[in-house]
Amino acid sequence: MDTDGGHHPVALAAVLWSAGQTVLAIVLLNVVGVGLAWYPSIPGEPAGSQGMFTQVTIKQLSRLSVNVFLPALVASSLGRRLSITMLAAAWFMPLVAMLHIAIGFVVAFLVRDTVVKPPPHLHRAFLCAITFQNSSALPLVIAKALASQPPFSSDPDAFGKFASNIFVYNVGWQLIFWTIGWSYLTQQDAPTAGRSESTPSDSKDAQSFAVTVIRQACRSPMIIASGIGIAIGLITPLRDALFGDGGGFQFVGTALDTLGQAAVPVVTLVIAATLGKAALRSRAAVGDVAMLGDSSGGTTDAAALPSFTLLLTICVMRMVVVGGVQFALMAWFVLPAMDSTADPVQKMVLLIECMVPSANMVIVTCQQSGRQRAAEDITSALALEYVLMLPLLLVWITLAINIIGLP
Numbered sequence: 001m002d003t004d005g006g007h008h009p010v011a012l013a014a015v016l017w018s019a020g021q022t023v024l025a026i027v028l029l030n031v032v033g034v035g036l037a038w039y040p041s042i043p044g045e046p047a048g049s050q051g052m053f054t055q056v057t058i059k060q061l062s063r064l065s066v067n068v069f070l071p072a073l074v075a076s077s078l079g080r081r082l083s084i085t086m087l088a089a090a091w092f093m094p095l096v097a098m099l100h101i102a103i104g105f106v107v108a109f110l111v112r113d114t115v116v117k118p119p120p121h122l123h124r125a126f127l128c129a130i131t132f133q134n135s136s137a138l139p140l141v142i143a144k145a146l147a148s149q150p151p152f153s154s155d156p157d158a159f160g161k162f163a164s165n166i167f168v169y170n171v172g173w174q175l176i177f178w179t180i181g182w183s184y185l186t187q188q189d190a191p192t193a194g195r196s197e198s199t200p201s202d203s204k205d206a207q208s209f210a211v212t213v214i215r216q217a218c219r220s221p222m223i224i225a226s227g228i229g230i231a232i233g234l235i236t237p238l239r240d241a242l243f244g245d246g247g248g249f250q251f252v253g254t255a256l257d258t259l260g261q262a263a264v265p266v267v268t269l270v271i272a273a274t275l276g277k278a279a280l281r282s283r284a285a286v287g288d289v290a291m292l293g294d295s296s297g298g299t300t301d302a303a304a305l306p307s308f309t310l311l312l313t314i315c316v317m318r319m320v321v322v323g324g325v326q327f328a329l330m331a332w333f334v335l336p337a338m339d340s341t342a343d344p345v346q347k348m349v350l351l352i353e354c355m356v357p358s359a360n361m362v363i364v365t366c367q368q369s370g371r372q373r374a375a376e377d378i379t380s381a382l383a384l385e386y387v388l389m390l391p392l393l394l395v396w397i398t399l400a401i402n403i404i405g406l407p
Contacts, residue, residue, distance in 0.1 A: 017145070029265075030383075033272020034279060053273035055372060061270050062367040065263060071225035073260030074174065076253065078226065080243045081164040082233025089343070090165055094172025096334065096350055097135065101176050103329070104131035104322045116313045122306065124185050125366055125374035129381060130317045132181060132359040135173045137264055139166050139352045142393070146348065151401070158345060165349040171226055177361060178222040183212040185362065186369035271363050271379055278376030306377040314381040318358050319388050326354040327396065331403050344404050351400040355393060357385035 036053040108130035112118060118126040143162035152158040187209060217223055232239050242253035330350050338347065358378065366375035 029268045030272040030275055033269050033274075034276035036269075037273040037276025038280065051273075051276065053269075053276065055277065058270055058273050058277070058367055058372075059370070061266055062364045065266050065270065065364055066361075066368055067221050069259055069263035069266055071221040072256045073263040074170075074222060075225040075229040075232070076243075076256040076260045077163075077167050078171070078229025079232030079239060079253070079256070081160070081167055082230060083236075083239075084234055086164050086168065087234065090168040090346060093165060093169040093346075093349075094175070096330075097169050097172030097353070098176055099329075100133070100326050100353060101131055101173065103326050104133070104318075107317060107322050107325065111313065111317055116310055118310055119306070121371065121373050122310075122377055124187075125362060125371065125378050126310075126314060128181055128185055128362045129314050129358040129378045130322060132173075132177055132362060133318070133322075133353065134356045134359050135353060136166060136170050137360070138356045139349065142352050142355070142397075143349070146397075152345065152348075155345075161343060161345040162349060165343075165346050166353075169349060169353060171230070174222055174226050175217075177359070178220045179213050179217045181362075182220065182365055183209065183216050185365045185371070187212060267360050267364055270367060271360055271382070274363055274367060274372075274375045274379045275383065277372065278380055281373075281376060306380065311377070311381040311384055314358070314378070315384040315388055319385055319392055323354045323356075323392075323396075327351060327399070330354060331399075335403065347404050348400060351396070351403070355389075355396040357389055358382055 033053065035051075037051045037058075039051055105127070108127045111130070112123065112126055140163060143166065144159055146152050147155075147159035147162055155161070232242060241247040241249045242256075243250070247253070334350060335347050358381070360382075363375045363378050363382070366372070366378065
């Protein structure tokens with residue numbers, strides 16, 4: 001514990017400022033995305049065809065993100081930063097990521113079947129939004145702020161260590177999300193009367209789901225990119241050739257970096273445009289839009305709109321309940337079990353991963369698989385999570401710094 005009782009207010013202020021700037025940037029991008037989803041307006045056309053970001057455009061951008069931009073980001077990030085030394089020190093991080101996912105799943109499953117009953121179209125997305133957190137983009141933002149302020153700023157390579165540990169942690173997260181999570185979100189339900197959108201309930205469904213997961217593990221661009229990135233990082237001559245100064249294949253590394261840089265802004269705009277379509281659906285529900293329903297997944301009735309209680313449940317479960325259970329487990333069991341000489345940065349990453357909202361990839365995957373209504377509803381819940389994130393960060397970061405016990 002921190003013996004002098006200090007809370008490092010400079011570090012906390014920097015994190016909150018950085019997080020606030022991030023949230024404001026997201027808000028601005030959402031304004032742009034909503035505008036592009038609304039305008040130019042075409043009278044008499046369904047909402048899916050309105051605006052520069054039509055529903056078809058959003059779906060195509062989602063596919064492009066999942067199949068090109070995000071794999072390039074993963075491959076370049078792991079290839080550039082991973083090393084044998086790093087992997088030896090952080091081998092358990094992917095396992096902790098899987099543990100975090102398991103905790104989220106248990107809470108989400110119990111809540112979905114007892115506390116709240118989401119509509120059938122939202123069953124799968126509801127579970128995944130609580131189960132999977134934003135495991136890379138926001139942790140990197142928080143890490144950037146922490147690395148530039150005491151107590152971490154004394155290490156000139158602090159952010160590099162933060163980023164490396166976050167990317168290694170994400171190996172476990174990517175493996176679960178892009179196999180089981182993706183298969184669950186995209187699997188179509190059998191049109192059997194009375195069946196809800198739930199986990200496979202009989203042996204035939206379970207077998208079909210298992211086959212889907214195995215196929216996805218073998219062909220997922222994200223899984224393949226993770227394997228390529230790990231191979232590049234662990235083979236030093238190859239890493240130097242792609243990412244080192246004057247490397248013979250540096251143009252390949254540059255191409256990967258360039259494609260990867262497009263991932264975050266494109267995904268953000270997809271989510272923003274989805275929020276715009278959700279807003280149009282809300283307008284339709286109160287009669288402001290003459291017609292919204294179309295073959296791309298819109299709806300025409302107010303009953304299809306999610307209740308505020310449902311959205312708030314997703315927000316509180318992800319940010320408070322799941323995050324709190326994960327944080328407590330890290331603080332009471334995992335961190336004390338680590339070697340006394342373990343890098344404080346590594347410990348901080350494990351705690352940061354408990355502080356963040358739902359994964360953007362849940363929304364992107366819903367869009368990619370044609371579940372537009374689910375994507376719109378989860379986007380609305382995610383907006384609430386970002387509102388709650390700032391005050392919660394103050395609590396989590398204060399506790400984390402004291403738990404790690406930095407001088």
